[in-house]
Amino acid sequence: MLYSEKVMDHFRNPRNVGVIENADGVGEVGNPVCGDIMKIYLKIENNIISDVKFETFGCGSAIASSSMATEMVKGKSLDEALAVTNKAVTEALDGLPAHKLHCSVLAEEAIRAALKDYYDKNGIAYDPALFPAESCAHEHEHTGDE
Numbered sequence: 001m002l003y004s005e006k007v008m009d010h011f012r013n014p015r016n017v018g019v020i021e022n023a024d025g026v027g028e029v030g031n032p033v034c035g036d037i038m039k040i041y042l043k044i045e046n047n048i049i050s051d052v053k054f055e056t057f058g059c060g061s062a063i064a065s066s067s068m069a070t071e072m073v074k075g076k077s078l079d080e081a082l083a084v085t086n087k088a089v090t091e092a093l094d095g096l097p098a099h100k101l102h103c104s105v106l107a108e109e110a111i112r113a114a115l116k117d118y119y120d121k122n123g124i125a126y127d128p129a130l131f132p133a134e135s136c137a138h139e140h141e142h143t144g145d146e
């Protein structure tokens with residue numbers, strides 16, 4: 001079977017789908033290769049992600065990855081959320097096929113973009129190295145470490 005049970009579960013029953021009105025941070029990223037788009041909304045209280053929702057216009061693996069990623073950052077501190085990598089998301093899903101790893105990268109990037117948006121909006125200083133400039137072809141640089 002190409003996809004793990006966890007992937008199928010999160011694909012069929014995605015957690016935290018939707019929009020947060022007046023979100024404290026919003027991140028939207030796209031993959032130029034497949035054209036898929038992911039948007040993450042964060043509600044942040046006292047440095048904790050109290051709520052998170054996502055919208056994905058993308059493939060099944062992107063849906064499963066965003067669903068899992070939202071579960072992984074909910075209730076966490078901002079630093080903990082920043083530490084959620086695409087690798088961690090993929091592991092939590094019991095793996096993704098190699099050609100689908102970039103879908104989990106989208107989830108990591110969307111969360112980071114939403115955190116950056118929160119920092120920017122609130123004038124909170126951060127280490128720019130945490131948020132590499134958004135470039136186009138992420139696909140290969142992130143997926144080499146399977």
Ligand code: FES
Nearest residue numbers: 034036059062103
């Ligand atoms: Fe593009 Fe999955 S094929 S995010």
